[in-house]
Amino acid sequence: MSYFLPETDPVLTAARGLALAHPGLIEVHSSPLYLRARAPHPERTVGLVSGGGSGHEPLHTGLLGRGGLDAVCPGEIFASPHNRQIYEASVAAAGSGGVLHIVKNYTGDVINFQIAAERLRHDGIPVARVLVDDDLATDAADSATGRRGTAATVVVEKLLGAAADRGASLEELAALGAEIVARSRSVAVAARAQTSPTTGNPAFTLDPGILDYGVGIHGERGTRTIAHPPIDELVRRMTDDLFDALPAGSGEVLAVVNGLGATTSLELHAIGALLNERLAAHGVRPVAIVPGTYTAALDMAGFSLTLTRLEEGWAELWAAPTDTPLVLPHRTLTADHAAPAPSQAVGPRTVEPHAQGSRAVLDRYALIVTQVRDNLTRLDQLVGDGDFGDNLAGGVRRAVKLADETGADGMAALAEAFLNEVGGTSGPLFGLLFQHLAAVSPADDQAPARAALAQAAEAALAAVHRVGGAALGDCTLVDALAPTAEALAADDDAESAEAPLTSAAQAAVRGALATAALRPRRGRASYVGDHAIGVPDPGALAVALLFVAMADVHEPTWATRLPAPGYITLH
Template identity: 55%
Template sequence: MPFLTSSPVKTALRGLAAAHPDVVALHHDPLYLTSRQYASGRRVGLVSGGGSGHEPLHAGFVGLGMLDAAVPGAVFASPHNTQIYAASRAVAGPGGVVHLVKNYTGDVINFAIAAERLAADGIDVARVLIDDDVATGSEDTATGRRGTGATVVVEKILGAAADEGFSASELAELGADVVASSRSVAVASRAHTDLHTGEDAFTLEPGQLEYGVGIHGERAARSIARPDFEELIGTMVDSLLGDLPGTEDLLVFVNGLGATTQLELLNVYAAVEEHLTAAGQRVSARLVGSYVAALDMSGFSLTLTRLRPGWIDYWNAPSATPAFPTTSAGFPSVLDTTQRVTAAEAVSSARQPHDASRAPGGPGDAVVRRFAALIEEHYEELTRLDQLAGDGDFGDNLRGGLHEALQLMEEHKTGLAAAESAFLDGVGGTSGPLLGLLFARINAAVTDDGGTADAWARGTAEGCDAIQRVGGAEPGDRTIVDVLVPTAQAPSNGFEAGAHAAAEAAAATASLQAKRGRASYVSGRGEGAPDAGAVGVSLLFRAAAEVG
């Protein structure tokens, strides 16, 4: 791929905004796109996003009749929760916001963290999880099917429904129905080009075909001998129909994965419709083109959606975006975004946010300073523990986040609010933002009720609940939840009791087998030593006891 700058994602978005100045607006820090206009009947903002390299998904579908905002990550990487949070605040209407999330672990976690932050701000959030890929529908994995081509169908149908004034819960229900009625499968004859090496990301033997690839360039579970064209189409169509019982009319979406020509895609569509007709199926809507790419992979995906009553009208409803086929005739009354009163603005006018900057010496300053000192003292231990079962960066993440928090405190932000901002906005991976949620809940409780042990107990419990909602961990999974659950009850008996409970719980993780997080992928390693995250979090409660 020779025609790329050193910052291809940002440059591409700048190009998109410049090419469609009346349709989308680009926001740089953090990075996201918003629609410049919206239908006057829309009460709920629609936000989607994911890794780049899938263009025009998602940025190309921002505009009238579809998305209010799109949040791009790096190539094949999830966007950061801070981007999602900022974009959602920018477009959430009086009815809140709905997140449209492809079922990839990074996307799911970062959208969930952003949703927790929005809910703490008083903004209603609903989610549609898109999981349509039949190639990953095995019951042997808890992660479920990947989200792929059906994302375009969901974004178009929900965009039209949002313009009719649907509530967030109604949109979430409709989205879940569309996902349940959609299935996709993809094949490839050549891998995409690796942006770092300039070589094919994987190689296929002559005469082989990769059946069941993902949109992030993932190989399929199996390579097959390349069948006859008609046989391949028949196999793909039959696999989708087998997962989509019913007699409703079909929407057919034939999608190129980046390097497949329109001539090829139209050949595919013709064969697909012929096979469906022969099977007694009727096609009422169709889309053919490269809308969900995997960089420059040679291949295509096929998506079928059973159209429930009324959905064809949503599919054909007017829209005007950079990439979706424009159907603007008869569009309802339109407003520009300068006229929108967002949910965030409404909340701000009703109350001051709990993390407003304050003078030095506010709640938690001494705790955060002592916590930072304890992390320095235990840095080598935390690194060693994380290296046993992870990639060894937990100590660095804690140290870096707390260093940033101390810097924010110098700028007159209170300790707990500074830690919240530092970990939610600045620390990468999953551990940092999860700790940010904990600091956010403790900060809110301490700000409301003072720095009492009872306030810390309530904040810890609420933070633990948020972390469990986002990550799905339960006690016994060898994560920070194993420390937070018992510690949430103990501080009401005093800070010393909380610190003691946290230390005991962290030590007890040495006998647990990891079921969540990175350590779950290296089963057995680290056994007999406590979990690094649990030990690190326990030091927060030790700090609270020492200064409380």
């Protein structure tokens, strides 16, 4: 099944939609299906034709027009076009100098383009072929098929399109294309398979924390699975593998960071910055770093890296103007722009360090947050945007780093980290809570005095209310903080007097879990209405976990009565 494609003629319908989105640029021929550029460059004497299975958009249709292709033959999803499509598109696109086929190295594509070429030669139309085979994951000595054609196709089509507009001959274009392919290599990874259009399920499954390394653009499994490393380590590994496979050549490269369909622009741009650092480590200069989704595998969650060693004049071809649906980044980098940004030295911080203070509480809270981050994320996905677990964990990590670097008191480090570096709604509000708690943290390993802690909790509660407007019953962190402040202020039994932090933590946990029965009236959770009922507020849980951490550190015997953090957040 497919969620949004029409059941009848989905590829043809999409082709018509592309033409409607770019009026005057593209004409669609339906029987057989191919798309043709309406206004090729007047200097062009050779038509450029490409194509392949659908599902890789914006390849190839995005490069249809001046500076790109003259005709494109889309097959069904992940299926090669028929030779009749290619033949008729080539007849329509051929110039006085003939037609050049740009073919990804897949068996169905190769055979159908070859048959079309035989038919064209029979008709007396000059034809040549550029075979793109850039995928290093399939570079096996014993393979009769050879390397697959993947994202380097974008580079080949763009450079050849610019050369064709300059009047290059068929022989010149074929030779240039072969040189570009020889100097290009790609490798791809995926964390989740594409959704099958027929079943609506992932085409294959990967365990959490596992990547497929060396996947293909039709959803082919990778050549191996690996544990998901930090992204900078993954980019290093992929870049090193590419340089091992690239032929020797100039010290300038074109680098494409290609999304496979479900990878965000935010991720791709970050990968581009990391790739730039790795290129510098290899002693080469990127003329352009090009992040974006150019050769998709439907909605696969992954990306590929493509490197092309540039020869003289190729950078100018990349920067040449186009009039195509896909606008590729065409500005080239200067040597200064391409250099990695200098690392920022850690400067003096404004936090005044205490001798010991609440550092043990910070370390305990950091451990707890790490353990329950995924639980908090799942809860936030049910009622908000799903970022709470990562934001909380990231803020706590910054606080730990700050405390390590400056010797700052743990609660003061939490206050500075969350007030100055954690965004969103809850980050600064937690910063206010930490700030008030830091003011009553002793300069030694002792627990804060109960009266001082009660005043700090009340002051934090008032500050959160002034800033955010939240009140008890609104299903926010206030619903955990208010009963905590009340418990600390009470002095009604011997147990609470002997173990005030444990009693406060118990009150916080009860208040946080009780938010599951509330209809949110503040924040993003309020947008989902009754759908949030049954889900405890993640912010309230984070407050409860803070007081659990304080009780664990200062009242370890009494704190054994508290539920485990994983249990508290498992709802």
